[in-house]
Amino acid sequence: MKVVVDTGNHIAALAAKLAKPDVVAAYPITPQTTIVEKIAEYVAKGEFSGDYICVESEHSAMSACIGASAAGARTFTATSAHGLLLMHEMLHWAALARLPIVMVNVNRAIGPGWTIWSDQNDSMAQRDTGWIQIYCSSNQEIFDSIIQAFKLAEHKDVQLPVMVCYDGFILSHTSMPVKVPEQKEIDDFLPKREPAWVLDPENPVTHGNIIMPKDYPSIRKAMQDAQENAKKLIPEIAKEWKERFGTYHGDLIEKYRCEDADYIILSYAALGAESKVAIDMLRKEGKKVGLARLRTFRPFPSEDILSLAENADLIVIDRSISIGFEGPLFTEVKSCLYEKSDARVYGFIAGLGGKDVRYTDIGKIVDRVIERKQDGVLWYDMEGGK
Amino acid sequence: MSLKDLPKDEYLLPGSAACPGCPATIGLRTVLKALGKKTILVVPACCTAVIESWYPNSSFNVPLLNIAFEASGAAASGIVSALKQKGRDDINVVVWAGDGGTYDIGIQAMSGAFERGTDFIYICYNNQIYSNTGIQRSGATPYGAWTTTTVGGKGEFPKDMGAIVRAHRIPYVATACISYPEDLYNKVRKAKEIRGPKYIEVLTPCPPGWRFPMDRTVEMGRLAVETGVWPLYEYENEEMTFNGISRAIFEGKYKRKPVEDWLKLQGRFSHLFKPKRDEERIKRFEKFVDDMWERFRKEFG
């Protein structure tokens, strides 16, 4: 075990290398670019034995991963924003084909106007593709989550692709220390992939031909079951990691000072981490506020949300917006509570297009709830933010 | 190699869901005989996705990956990389795509795979339309042809896909036609032995799409070659060789049949002849074919 101090993107590339994918296919886009550059550097130095396909688009990156994965390879890719959107059709394809591809998505807002700063509209828009989505808030969590993602995706009870997300620049270009196990230790933790099906001339299968309505629903149901299985396996795999390497990021929701809280803030990724500082400040002021940083969007941690709502009202901060309705997390949280809880839920949109959300802003959001019992969705960026 | 010498092995099984007289199945049968058992096929959205028949059945006896309409080239690159990692260099990775999936929506992924030097064969079966979706125009549809999206006849000429592919300077580019199975067989056999990207485009006259009776598929392909509308050639290491009748045409030893002989037999061109002969459009069509051969002579003569 050694400690490496590096940016989120370089840590992601390191994790991908240590997971020993047979094939990486990727296309550059800010702020993901330094991942593909780092992998190219590993290839040039002979440190990466897999095949690195420099494709001509993200659509082709995902298509190449699908081809490789269908031929039995462990595959990795990384993208961001417009790249992820261009992949959309193939994201569905990968999940329906039950291919355990692992992808990093460095969250970035969507243009026009061109923006390279973080928000989560890119990955939230992939909600229904069947991919497992994990959101990270530190470089250690990025490292651990990527390697664990391979184990999760390839697990016989899952066989679904996994997207590991984190904020552009806030994490992608920020250096932090990360504990990195030896290659041999990673190999023991993550054995070779055993594909559920494979393109093999000795055992010819036709994959993905026409399917009649009577057969189709069952393949969808199987994906749903796999997501449910992932709910249990995410913490299990993380516990095994902890036993071996000491660090732990495995709960679907990471809780902070929630036990006696009257209000609990719910959000994702860096915003979730930033909220910790706000919680400490609010607590000093005598306000009983806790934090629930969600790590998964799919599978959605509905049971955990229900238990959070037993004794507290919930304040949801979305760094994305489903135009025409409200923040996607706000919607999901309320639907979990329907007919099961009478906790109140407050929705805020904050941090779109990389707009800064500081701990003082989070404090102000909480104050609004406490003082005015804010109803509906508030666009904090417009009202209170700088 | 004559027809009776083709291998007896069948990799296209009975029970496919193709139309009677389907040229794609004729082509596939020949192509798969040439490729043999150690083959992985990649098929984008096209008629072949239907020809496969439906889950859990299949009319193919080689592994086959269906992929999105525009994604074949990239998916093939992925498969080739995976096989390389397994140390398998004895398996043919072959895209079998329609002209829509090649000329139009799939051109980027195909071009990318060629540029990357992916070791695979890309076969385009060109029926000059989107037939899966019910006969719409493609970038390969001939001038003047009726389709459901060119109701009065297409106003534009098709792309020169051969030239586009040759411009990638890949080691092997060939054209073929299902009416000449030995030629097609030999070209696939040759492509198999060459490392790097290979492209073969096969003319596949489609009875419902071109509007001719289903027992005339082979004849329609022959006439396309004899009229010079469809040239048969091989382009290897930047050397062009015309084959069969096309060679004779190129060398001036065979007088091309009038293009009209081919047009007249197809319902999709009937408006060029009825109710009244459309001299102007027929002439433009003829000139297009003349010009193509002129260009060939200039470039390769």
Ligand SMILES: Cc1ncc(C[n+]2csc(CCOP(=O)(O)OP(=O)(O)O)c2C)c(N)n1
């Ligand atoms: C992205 C996308 N757009 C449109 C379609 C609908 N579609 C399926 S097959 C097809 C036409 C295929 O034409 P071609 O490649 O010429 O093959 P053919 O059907 O003639 O065999 C179209 C438009 C699709 N499957 N995917």
Ligand code: SF4
């Ligand atoms: S429409 Fe044409 S290409 Fe398609 S299956 Fe029928 S005959 Fe074959």
